[in-house]
Amino acid sequence: MKQLRVKVEQLRVENAQLQCAVASHAVVDQAIGVLVMTAKINPEDVHGAA
Numbered sequence: 666m667k668q669l670r671v672k673v674e675q676l677r678v679e680n681a682q683l684q685c686a687v688a689s690h691a692v693v694d695q696a697i698g699v700l701v702m703t704a705k706i707n708p709e710d711v712h713g714a715a
Contacts, residue, residue, distance in 0.1 A: 700706045 697708060697711045700711055701708050
């Protein structure tokens with residue numbers, strides 16, 4: 666039973682990390698969209714710069 670509790674906690678931590686990553690990715694995508702529209706930058710150029 667303890668192993669199950671440990672696994673559940675590991676999955677909760679992983680889930681929180683993934684949710685944070687998804688939120689961060691959405692912000693980056695929005696910023697890229699702003700650059701593409703305002704500075705006429707090619708989206709592929711933005712991704713290649715990182």
